[in-house]
Amino acid sequence: MNIIVCIKQVPETTEVKINPETNTLIREGVKSIINPFDMYAIEEAIRLKEKYGGNTIVITMGPPQAEEALREALAMGIDEAILITDRSFAGSDTWATSFTLSNAIKKIGDFDLILCGKQASDGDTAQVGPGISAHLDIPQVTYVKKIREINKNSACVERMTEEGFELISVSLPCLFTVVKEINEPRLPSLRGLMRAKQAKILRWSAKDLGLDENKIGLKGSPTQVIKIFTPPQRPKGTIFHGETKEVVEKLVEALKKEIT
Amino acid sequence: MPIKIIIEKCTGCSLCIKACPFDAIRILDKKAVIDLNKCNLCGACVSSCKFKAILLEKPVTDYQIPITDYHGIWVFAEQKKSMIQPVVWELLGKARQLAEKLNTEVSAVLLGYKVKEKAKELIFYGADKVYLVEDERLANFLDEPYTEILIRLIRKYKPEIFLCGATSIGRALVSRIAVKLYAGLTADCTGLDIDLEKRLLLQTRPAFGGNIMATIVTPFHRPQMATVRHKVFMPLEKETTRTGQIIEEKPESAILVSRTSILEIVEEVSSMVNLSEADIIVSGGRGLGAKENFKIIEDLAKVLNAAVGASRAAVDAGWMPYSHQVGQTGKTVAPKIYFACGISGQIQHLVGMQSSKIIVAINKDPEAPIFKVANYGIVGDLFEIIPALTKRFKEILQR
Secondary structure (H helix, E strand, C coil): CCEEEEECEEECHHHCEEECCCCEEECCCCCEEECHHHHHHHHHHHHHHHHHCCCEEEEEECCHHHHHHHHHHHHHCCCEEEEECCHHHCCCCHHHHHHHHHHHHHHHCCCCEEEEECCCCCCCCCCHHHHHHHHHCCCEEEEEEEEEEECCCEEEEEEECCCEEEEEEEECCEEEEECHHHCCCCCCCHHHHHHHHHCCCEEECCCCCCCCHHHCHHHHCCCEEEEEECCCCCCCCEEECCCHHHHHHHHHHHHHHHHC | CCEEECCCCCCCCCHHHHHCCCCCEEEECCEEEECCCCCCCCCHHHHHCCCCCEEECCCCCCCCCCHHHCCCEEEECCEECCEECHHHHHHHHHHHHHHHHHCCCEEEEEEECCCHHHHHHHHHCCCCEEEEEECHHHCCCCHHHHHHHHHHHHHHHCCCEEEEECCHHHHHHHHHHHHHHCCEEEEEECEEEEECCCCEEEEEEEEHHHCEEEEEECCCCCCEEEEECCCCCCCCCCCCCCCCEEEECCCCHHHHCCCEEEEEEEECCCCCCCHHHCCEEEEECHHHCCHHHHHHHHHHHHHHCCEEEECHHHHHCCCCCHHHEECCCCECCCCCEEEEECCCCCHHHHHHHCCCCEEEEEECCCCCCHHHHCCEEEECCHHHHHHHHHHHHHHHHCC
């Protein structure tokens, strides 16, 4: 089974702090990590390979420093990594991003399964995974929480819904976006770390992929950000002090008109 | 690159550094320098610069479609088991407002099986027209046939705006449609308005877990598509006297083919109320100490007709199933009232609930970060406070 995992490098949210004066993000010195949801996609790919054999490739579109994220995936046990990087990709929205990634996948050519995290923790759109499968015209199953059975031709998976889950049968090749429930990502082994350090990472540019410049980056993106602003700060809250009976009464009084 | 600093105008005041959400600007020799590897061309710095020293040329795409051919606002009427999802009523309410500004009409599009009765409901809640596609194979959502049918309808009727709930179905569906139509799509909007002059949909959404907001437009592509969060917009009052047109569309059999099929639908949410639809959520965290102690959370939730949420710590400890997790790796919620009980308020939790209208925090640690976002807080023992609250609400609400 040949599997491609698409990942994104994102800022580590635990370290993102807000400047209380300007109410803006302080990103200086913030560490970059693999999008937490993509860790489950990486882990699932490695588990499937361990069980069924085959090859695993991790790809990302991003600036040169996104190479660190690829090395981390290699350290966990992914076989190969490709960095899709070009200044002309800057400003890509989800359409242009999924277009670029799907073209990289076409260039790789041979795959049975594509795995993505359900969404990235910085943009939260959940649009790139389904976007890739649409560009490639392959079936998709989003929010996969368990792969029950899989072979070269078909799979049976659990898709998480608001109410529970659906058991879905799907033909391969296809794309899954996965949720946290699917597995527990491993830590890289010492051997994996050594291997990742020395591994050669392929780099593909817009030219390497033969992409139409009208369909990539800011130019190829149907959506444009016209304004970025900080949300209004929450009003300063009231803390109730005193005996249980007293504070409960005060809180109930404060909430009464909202509840009744 | 389409962004540059006009050196002569730059005073090195560093306002742009504060404005940049991507930490891509530095001051070198008293002039701003943009790190193009980090820059996302969002333009936040351009509007922050008082000296007009930053130039962002939006490249003009060769892509041209006759956008004036596109009219009207469509709402995807998501149904499950033939029940219209509540977010649809909210979308119809908002679509009406937008349609008034644009002087156009609101249509709902309903795919399902034996759902004709529901089409009338959509009219009662604000639709002028309902496009109805019925087939046994459309009873439950399937990515491919739903996508193909909607693509054909959009090509045929050319709506300028297409709205859909940011549900698990909605997100999967419209991403696929937008790619195939080369349409613009904005996820998870919390604000929608119209730029009348340009006749554009202004789509505002939170990013970085709600720490910044972005307003997004789709200038040259149609339709302008957006998924919209629950509980942001108000539905209209149901008016059974409202009239409208129901247009039945028959899909060709070939596009009903799907490479996925549903073998079984399993419902397993242990509380009565769906988290993302709930008006009130009572959440518990590490402070509860044990699985059985969630009983007090469930009791309060029951009295308030609320959904039960949990922090990651409580889910990881196995006290609550993952489907109840609120936060970065769980669900994003924005109810009218959010009770955080024994939850310290790590950033990963806050990003999942800080858009709630009212936040109530109950925690024994007065320094807990949750109090910084809380409208009301009680510092104390939750095992005393929560049962007392439950009792008091029970009396007031007579439940």
